[in-house]
Amino acid sequence: MTGMRISARADYAVRAALELAAATADAPVKAEAIADAQGIPHKFLEGILGDMRRGRLVVSQRGGRGGYRLAAAADEITIADVIRVVEGPLVSVRGARPPELSYVGPAESLLPLWIALRVNVRRILGEVTLADVASARLPGYVHELAEDPDAWTNP
Numbered sequence: 001m002t003g004m005r006i007s008a009r010a011d012y013a014v015r016a017a018l019e020l021a022a023a024t025a026d027a028p029v030k031a032e033a034i035a036d037a038q039g040i041p042h043k044f045l046e047g048i049l050g051d052m053r054r055g056r057l058v059v060s061q062r063g064g065r066g067g068y069r070l071a072a073a074a075d076e077i078t079i080a081d082v083i084r085v086v087e088g089p090l091v092s093v094r095g096a097r098p099p100e101l102s103y104v105g106p107a108e109s110l111l112p113l114w115i116a117l118r119v120n121v122r123r124i125l126g127e128v129t130l131a132d133v134a135s136a137r138l139p140g141y142v143h144e145l146a147e148d149p150d151a152w153t154n155p
Contacts, residue, residue, distance in 0.1 A: 006083075012040045013048045013086040014079055014133075020058065021074035021130040028060075028067030048086055055085030075131035080122060082130070090125060091118040 015038045023029045031049055035042040049068055052058045057077060058068045070077060080090055093101055093114050103110045124142060132138055145151065 007087060009044075009048060010083045010087050012038070012045060013052060013082050015040065016045060016048060017052070017057065017070070017077065017082045017130050018134050020068060020070045021077075021134040023069070028065070028069050030067040034068070051086050052082070057082060057085055070130070073131070074134060075129050077130045078126050079128050079130070079133065080125035083125060091121050 016034050019034045019037055020029055031045055032042060034040065034049075035045045049058060049060070053060050053068075056071050059071050060066065060068050083090060089097070091114075098111060098115050098118065101111055101114070124145075128138060128142065
């Protein structure tokens, strides 16, 4: 059984978006440069950037001076925005959203538990922007959570 995980696709998409956030706004960044800077397979990145373009997170420019740019300011794009474009909903149970779920008997309390989990994931990923991460200015509560000694230990 695997726990909650961030896929390689989502990780690569966020890292590519961060490269664009850190770039000069006037100059588009070539996919090859992003792939090299972040160690992302180029062909895989092209597909991710295509999804991000269709999701209106990035714009592309063709030609010798072409490449990719963020479609909005880095402080207007959240980590959740990027993940949703390439992966879909942040948290679902069996591919369903909470209103579609129902439980009975001793499992009845699962629904509010799954909703609380979803709220907390959305709180972190939906409030932290590309600008926050690119400038290493994460919110205090993120640092507090990350510094918990049990954060990366498995029971």
